[in-house]
Amino acid sequence: MEKKLKDLREEYLKIPIPKELNDVVQAALNEKPRKKPRVGRNILVSAAAALLILTASVNISPAAAKAMSDIPIVEKVIKVITFVEWKEEANNSSAVIKTPAISGLENKQLEDSLNDKYLSESKQLYKEFTDSMSKLKEGEKGNISVESGYVILTDNETILSVQRYTDTIQASSSTESQFDTVDKKNEVLLTLNSLFKNDRYLQVISENIKEQMKRQMAEDPEKIYWVEDDDFTAFKGIDENQNFYINEDGKLVIAFNSYEAAPGYMGAVEFIIPTKVLSDLLVGDQYIH
Missing domain, CATH: 3.90.640.20 (Heat-shock cognate protein, ATPase)
Known part of the structure; x- marks a missing residue:
């Protein structure tokens, strides 16, 4: 998954950036996302480190082996992270685009297809914004505000529901959203x-x-x-x-x-x-x- 995200990130950054758009803020993929207090999930690296310590203790102490039998097994962690974030302000216009990425699925075909879709959506939104800026005459103000992000609506033992939204203000305001709901146990995308x-x-x-x-x-x-x-x-x-x-x-x-x-x-x-x-x-x- 890490390699896939790295490849996607490199692809994202290949998008040509006009000279007047000069503030690209990208999420560092090697940063470990903060765990959500309300969900209480362990970060994978921390879980792996704890597992190594426990394994060493078991080999040394029978008492530790007995204690370990009472510790719940660390389950796979399916999470949503911010893959890349881009911000821009120019010509009285602004855009903030956050691209999510799902990690931790064993069904890599599903994981990759969702992440490819999210990346494609963000790239298209980025292109639409930059195209609108490039059409402005010298000194003309765009008066456009675009904010795109995601919300984790449901995250329990059974399902993960993610909303991707885009709020656009240009003379009037509008909100468009798309939703994905994943069966976490069977690792399939649910349809209506x-x-x-x-x-x-x-x-x-x-x-x-x-x-x-x-x-x-x-x-x-x-x-x-x-x-x-x-x-x-x-x-x-x-x-x-x-x-x-x-x-x-x-x-x-x-x-x-x-x-x-x-x-x-x-x-x-x-x-x-x-x-x-x-x-x-x-x-x-x-x-x-």
Whole structure:
């Protein structure tokens, strides 16, 4: 994994940087990421060092061997790190782009495909920003703000849900996100389809979202969703490619980008789907419960 990240990092840094863009801040891959206190995972190097000490103690002392039998086995650590971070301010515009990378999966094909995708997304975003800057006339201000990063939404024994987001401000603001949810035990990428027995879930979830939209609008007049049946822009329903994730409570969350289901001032919106609505449709309760 370290070699793969190093190769990807070198590829990233091959992107030509215009002379006027002069502040590239990159994450040092050889730095060990800080562990998260709330998760309580050991850094791999520390775990390896501890294992060496324990092994030496066992060879020397039978008492140490007995004590070691009571110590839990160190499990594999799947984590998300900041692969590279780039910051720039120019022509009254700014961009901050953080690229995540997943490490610790034994399924290297999955790990590499996700990391390649994350890198490709960041490179494309970088290119779009620099292209917009290059089109400015001398003395013209871009007035663009781009911030891209990631959030670990869920990280437990079963799943890892990661959100990559991009907030863009240019005359108006918008937020776009993509989500990946990984089954950590079986090391597979979960899709919406894979969670259900058949495609009836599409209609059930869509109807529940419409109900939530109407209820929220009735309770709060400042909330507006495009849900009226006679409106050509109305939300018709989700499809199998709908953005989703599974939260820490084991609930399915359906996510929409800005302008997908509501006016721009509402921003990105999400709906937690009650599990009782889905229980007969799920293939199992290991993920959603």
